[in-house]
Amino acid sequence: MATAKKLIAKSPVVSDKVRHYGNDPFVLKKNRKAKAFLEKYGFPKEFTSGSSQKNRGKI
Amino acid sequence: MNQDRYIFSTNETFLDFEFESDGPNGKIKKGVSYSLRNAGGITFFNLAFGHRNEETKELDDKAISDNQDRDKILSTVAATVIEFTTHFPDIPVFAQGSNQARTRLYQMEISANLAEIETILDVYGSNKGRWERFRRNVNYDAFLARRKQN
Numbered sequence: 001m002a003t004a005k006k007l008i009a010k011s012p013v014v015s016d017k018v019r020h021y022g023n024d025p026f027v028l029k030k031n032r033k034a035k036a037f038l039e040k041y042g043f044p045k046e047f048t049s050g051s052s053q054k055n056r057g058k059i
Numbered sequence: 060m061n062q063d064r065y066i067f068s069t070n071e072t073f074l075d076f077e078f079e080s081d082g083p084n085g086k087i088k089k090g091v092s093y094s095l096r097n098a099g100g101i102t103f104f105n106l107a108f109g110h111r112n113e114e115t116k117e118l119d120d121k122a123i124s125d126n127q128d129r130d131k132i133l134s135t136v137a138a139t140v141i142e143f144t145t146h147f148p149d150i151p152v153f154a155q156g157s158n159q160a161r162t163r164l165y166q167m168e169i170s171a172n173l174a175e176i177e178t179i180l181d182v183y184g185s186n187k188g189r190w191e192r193f194r195r196n197v198n199y200d201a202f203l204a205r206r207k208q209n
Binding site for chain 1: 066067068070071072075076077090092094096097098099101105107109111116117119120142151153155157181183185188189190191201203205
């Protein structure tokens with residue numbers, strides 16, 4: 001897995017100075033376009049056949 | 060992907076990332092934001108990447124920084140995907156450029172680093188609305204990536 005290690009950067013700095021961009025008009029517009037695209041064309045079958053959508057993240 | 064990239068920061072949500080482009084036009088802050096959305100009953104994250112407007116502090120895609128570091132910026136955005144999916148490994152990430160040219164840049168970045176990316180992510184491209192495993196030399200109009208499932 002030597003190559004994989006190149007992809008995994010050192011853990012980034014976690015800082016409360018990094019702004020939350022999720023409500024910026026540009027981001028919201030991009031989100032609307034993404035949703036419209038995926039509602040029109042769907043997902044790859046690998047994403048729709050029984051794979052777990054569980055979220056191990058921190059939302 | 061073993062090329063240069065910028066050091067990036069994130070906040071406690073791991074949904075927002077920032078880094079600074081550094082080149083002939085000075086230091087220019089960039090941001091990557093991942094938003095949780097749902098389409099057709101499937102949850103996904105949408106990737107939005109842009110220039111941070113220092114007046115409004117908001118992201119937009121209008122500015123052209125022309126800092127002669129395009130590849131380094133794209134590598135950094137790709138690195139945020141890798142980092143992001145360590146925190147949210149089960150949810151696909153959708154990415155599409157703001158226009159065809161920018162989508163093509165994403166495609167070039169993925170193509171150039173496909174062997175390495177595929178050790179970590181499953182990557183798909185939408186070819187005229189039909190999803191398939193990402194292949195080089197195919198023009199795609201959007202991308203989905205998800206951490207390889209064990």
